[in-house]
Amino acid sequence: MSAWVKPALTQPQGAIISSKMQELQQSDQRWIQIDLTKQRLIAWEGSKPVYAIVVSTGKRSTPTRIGTFAIKSKHRYNRMRGEGYDVPNVPYTMYYYGGYAIHGAYWHRRFGTPVSHGCINLAVNHSKWLYNWASVGTPVVVHK
Template sequence: MEVNLTTQRVIAWEGKRWVDAMIVSTGKKSTPTVTGVFNIYLKYRKSSMRGDDYNVPNMPHIMYFHRGYGLHGAYWHNRFGTPVSHGCVNLALDKAKWLYNFATVGTPVVVHY
């Protein structure tokens, strides 16, 4: 899986074969998304996320790839293509579900500009 912070896109790969691409919202300047090579280490169909200035219940299709950073569905906005998150990678609900079903624990996640 590839997260391009410049184009605000996630690309799903199967080996060297491109499978799908989708628009996302990554971290804003004050709370950027981490860059590097990671692996999905934990998946939840639904869970809550809390931080200093947010509390989001019933967040769907979460896939954590580094500490508290994850890819997940976002039902509270539709500003995909614009960095608005606290560092996570926000997807439209249908795209988050598809990606959740596509990826497994251990799937590589490459985050870059």
């Protein structure tokens, strides 16, 4: 009788994230790393960091989801609505999982502090650079 092997999806989240980061660093692919603990975003080309900035991620009551994702859609401007907020003309929005996005934030300057409803907030000038650099399909890795 052969031994049963656990599918990759049952691995602890940290092991999956770590494995994906190693795989991306061994490629020449563009990818985005979000470090929730340090409130940092790093744009990579394989193992070479090409851009690093301070961001604001989700606050405790509306946390940013951890995991491995990919840019699903890009919008130069987008309206974002949810419980307790309705923000028009959100610049350089890149959705990577459901309603979660990386985008510019013109309504605050508290970068480095978790203040969002789960999205990754960047200063508008930084979000413009990242929006122009990334494409649909660019991997996004979010970890603690």
